[in-house]
Amino acid sequence: MIKKIREQINNGDLRRFRFWLQIFFFLLFVYGGYLSINLGQNIPTFACGFNSEGQGATCYLIPLQHQLARSPSSLFSMAGIAVLIGFSYFVLWFLVLNKGWCGYACPLGTIQDWITSLRSKMGIHYAKYSWEQFRHLKKIKYILLVLMIFIPMGIGAGFFSHDMTTPFCMICPGRTIIPMFTGDFSQLTIDFSSKTKMVMTTLGMLITGIFLAGAFFKKRFFCFFCPMSALHFMLSKLAFLKLKKDGSKCTKCGDCYTVCDMQIKEIADDVESKNILQDDCIMCFKCVSSCPEEGALKVEFLGQPVFEATVKGYIKRMEKENKNG
Amino acid sequence: MDSQKVESKQPFNLTHQAGEATRMLRSITDDFSDNPAAMNYFYDLYEKVYCEGMQLHEDKKIIGTMCVQVPDELIYAAGAVPVRLCNGFYTDDHNGADFMPAKSCSLVKATLGMLEAKSTLPFIDRIDDIVLPATCDQKRKSGAMITEMGYSVYDMEVPPVKESEEARIYWQRSVRKFAASLKTITGNKLNKTTLKIAMAQVAQAQKAYRKLYELRKVSPSVILGKDVFMVTNAYFFDKIENWTEAVNKLTKELEKRVEENFSAAQRRAPRLLFTGSPAIFPNLKLPMLIEESGGVIVGDETCSSNRMLYDMVSADEWHLDAMVDGIADNYLKPCTCPIFTKNDDRKRKLLQMAKEFSAEGVVYQAFSGCQVYSMEQASITKALNDEGIPVLFVESDYSPDDMGQLSTRIEAFIESLKAKRRRRKRK
Numbered sequence: 001m002i003k004k005i006r007e008q009i010n011n012g013d014l015r016r017f018r019f020w021l022q023i024f025f026f027l028l029f030v031y032g033g034y035l036s037i038n039l040g041q042n043i044p045t046f047a048c049g050f051n052s053e054g055q056g057a058t059c060y061l062i063p064l065q066h067q068l069a070r071s072p073s074s075l076f077s078m079a080g081i082a083v084l085i086g087f088s089y090f091v092l093w094f095l096v097l098n099k100g101w102c103g104y105a106c107p108l109g110t111i112q113d114w115i116t117s118l119r120s121k122m123g124i125h126y127a128k129y130s131w132e133q134f135r136h137l138k139k140i141k142y143i144l145l146v147l148m149i150f151i152p153m154g155i156g157a158g159f160f161s162h163d164m165t166t167p168f169c170m171i172c173p174g175r176t177i178i179p180m181f182t183g184d185f186s187q188l189t190i191d192f193s194s195k196t197k198m199v200m201t202t203l204g205m206l207i208t209g210i211f212l213a214g215a216f217f218k219k220r221f222f223c224f225f226c227p228m229s230a231l232h233f234m235l236s237k238l239a240f241l242k243l244k245k246d247g248s249k250c251t252k253c254g255d256c257y258t259v260c261d262m263q264i265k266e267i268a269d270d271v272e273s274k275n276i277l278q279d280d281c282i283m284c285f286k287c288v289s290s291c292p293e294e295g296a297l298k299v300e301f302l303g304q305p306v307f308e309a310t311v312k313g314y315i316k317r318m319e320k321e322n323k324n325g
Numbered sequence: 326m327d328s329q330k331v332e333s334k335q336p337f338n339l340t341h342q343a344g345e346a347t348r349m350l351r352s353i354t355d356d357f358s359d360n361p362a363a364m365n366y367f368y369d370l371y372e373k374v375y376c377e378g379m380q381l382h383e384d385k386k387i388i389g390t391m392c393v394q395v396p397d398e399l400i401y402a403a404g405a406v407p408v409r410l411c412n413g414f415y416t417d418d419h420n421g422a423d424f425m426p427a428k429s430c431s432l433v434k435a436t437l438g439m440l441e442a443k444s445t446l447p448f449i450d451r452i453d454d455i456v457l458p459a460t461c462d463q464k465r466k467s468g469a470m471i472t473e474m475g476y477s478v479y480d481m482e483v484p485p486v487k488e489s490e491e492a493r494i495y496w497q498r499s500v501r502k503f504a505a506s507l508k509t510i511t512g513n514k515l516n517k518t519t520l521k522i523a524m525a526q527v528a529q530a531q532k533a534y535r536k537l538y539e540l541r542k543v544s545p546s547v548i549l550g551k552d553v554f555m556v557t558n559a560y561f562f563d564k565i566e567n568w569t570e571a572v573n574k575l576t577k578e579l580e581k582r583v584e585e586n587f588s589a590a591q592r593r594a595p596r597l598l599f600t601g602s603p604a605i606f607p608n609l610k611l612p613m614l615i616e617e618s619g620g621v622i623v624g625d626e627t628c629s630s631n632r633m634l635y636d637m638v639s640a641d642e643w644h645l646d647a648m649v650d651g652i653a654d655n656y657l658k659p660c661t662c663p664i665f666t667k668n669d670d671r672k673r674k675l676l677q678m679a680k681e682f683s684a685e686g687v688v689y690q691a692f693s694g695c696q697v698y699s700m701e702q703a704s705i706t707k708a709l710n711d712e713g714i715p716v717l718f719v720e721s722d723y724s725p726d727d728m729g730q731l732s733t734r735i736e737a738f739i740e741s742l743k744a745k746r747r748r749r750k751r752k
Binding site for chain 2: 120124249251254258268292319
């Protein structure tokens with residue numbers, strides 16, 4: 001019985017499954033508020049809090065930046081506990097899906113995937129980074145993460161103006177774009193009330209433009225720079241959902257790399273690591289679904305295989321895609 | 326020169342090559358009992374092509390390919406047919422020896438011998454272009470010789486290292502350039518639709534092959550290795566749809582054999598993997614000796630067979646450039662040809678195959694003169710021995726002279742495997 005269900009899943013159409021699950025999460029996070037859904041404010045994905053009416057949950061980066069902006073004396077006393085509690089909730093949510101939050105739940109990620117399919121339907125070829133570009137660009141998310149932690153702390157300590165509050169949100173394209181889905185275009189403005197606000201909101205608008213153009217030509221353009229992704233990766237070893245590779249079964253055929261939105265070379269080339277998750281991975285599992293080697297790539301939840309590469313499943317999906325694509 | 330002219334005027338079925346093909350075919354069909362009925366398609370095909378001179382692909386342009394790295398999908402998409410020219414005829418090896426260095430490998434000598442004499446393949450004079458990937462030294466330098474024979478040769482650049490990003494980009498460019506040049510060769514420009522159809526066509530063939538591959542894991546074996554070599558070797562020149570259909574018929578018959586618990590070899594025949602220099606018809610000397618001595622070849626790791634058909638291409642988006650790049654990756658990265666610098670991929674592949682096919686030993690063929698296979702041998706042998714898998718290294722060529730010596734060695738190897746199994750049982 002279990003074997004049969006497993007076979008069904010392994011033969012399944014991951015793209016379709018993912019397409020609908022992404023819509024589900026999008027509705028939940030962007031419109032859930034209208035149904036009084038509130039999953040709290042420690043969600044490890046861009047469930048944008050600036051989408052004040054529709055939000056079904058709040059992205060953890062908002063409370064984090066707020067909490068860190070308290071004065072050092074309170075931050076390192078009782079208020080510090082509040083930060084830790086918030087972080088623990090964030091970790092608990094995160095542990096369930098690991099970076100699957102990016103590939104399946106993130107509304108900003110989903111929007112990028114929609115832009116990608118629009119581009120693909122228009123018959124325009126996607127852009128790729130060269131390996132050199134890729135190596136440099138992938139560092140940016142760590143820089144943003146560090147800034148996102150230290151700038152709020154600097155505000156608390158009085159080094160920066162309070163107008164800098166939630167600095168990452170100010171430049172995050174989620175803030176400008178996600179509220180638009182509930183008819184709120186108010187974030188698409190430049191705030192002239194102070195110099196700092198003006199600079200930050202201008203930067204935000206600029207990045208929104210870059211985001212839209214970038215996502216059109218490059219699959220998951222923003223995810224390479226996402227500090228949430230960097231934060232995820234630091235905790236990913238603890239998570240329940242895992243992407244595993246059995247290098248002895250890998251022929252390095254590169255099919256997984258061909259379909260990878262994030263250009264992760266290791267997925268095809270690394271035959272040593274068992275836990276193959278890389279920092280840029282969004283856990284979309286397209287690699288698993290396009291792997292023709294029995295059990296070479298595997299999705300596990302708490303050590304149990306939930307989806308794994310099979311020849312049969314591969315051929316089934318490939319034939320279907322060749323017909324439809 | 327005169328003698329050659331006389332020879333070329335000979336009826337096809339009276340040439341030395343036809344005689345050689347006939348002898349081998351008889352041996353393949355008659356020395357063994359219980360050949361699968363579905364194999365008749367392949368036996369007939371060889372008979373018609375190599376013994377009777379039947380034409381194939383009459384309505385299509387033919388592009389000769391000299392190595393496994395040439396992407397078939399691209400050639401099919403351009404409306405032409407790829408025919409692998411790597412040749413296994415001793416007669417042609419002999420012809421080639423007239424103008425090739427003495428220490429060249431039999432395969433290269435035979436292929437050039439065939440091209441020079443315009444022999445063996447009945448449609449050899451209809452070849453429009455020969456694509457020659459710059460793989461080993463001998464193949465690479467053959468290009469100039471083949472050009473001087475009057476053929477049009479396309480040199481396809483191949484990186485000598487395949488792990489680096491530079492190599493990947495270089496190869497992708499090389500494949501894109503080849504894809505573009507197919508327009509000059511065939512008159513047809515590649516497009517998304519034809520390439521998609523071609524990819525599906527090759528994928529269907531690979532799907533059929535994969536089924537055959539899986540069926541060889543069954544113990545006792547339902548098919549002999551010599552027959553599988555005949556099947557995969559036919560992919561060199563057969564019409565791809567016919568080939569796929571015939572393989573599907575064969576696998577259906579083999580599935581029945583599995584149900585009936587049928588054994589194609591002796592039930593206790595040691596299960597062997599074949600690796601190294603490719604066994605190409607009619608040079609099936611070594612596989613035949615192995616199976617006549619009581620072993621059974623359950624898997625192979627050669628460019629005439631598994632390496633050519635195993636790895637399948639996938640695409641993320643069906644745009645021409647994306648498909649071509651995906652195809653390029655697939656023809657380079659998993660390739661275990663010893664011309665590349667590292668031995669690791671081939672080691673890993675063989676170890677994994679030994680496990681999957683419950684192989685008890687490996688026979689490693691290196692053609693005399695094939696420097697790279699010989700150089701890899703020690704390292705591969707050690708990796709396999711470390712896992713308790715014995716390896717028989719055989720240096721050979723196309724001449725029948727070493728048959729006696731070889732059969733003694735092979736029999737001894739198979740006996741030693743049997744003895745090993747008995748010892749293990751006693752424990």
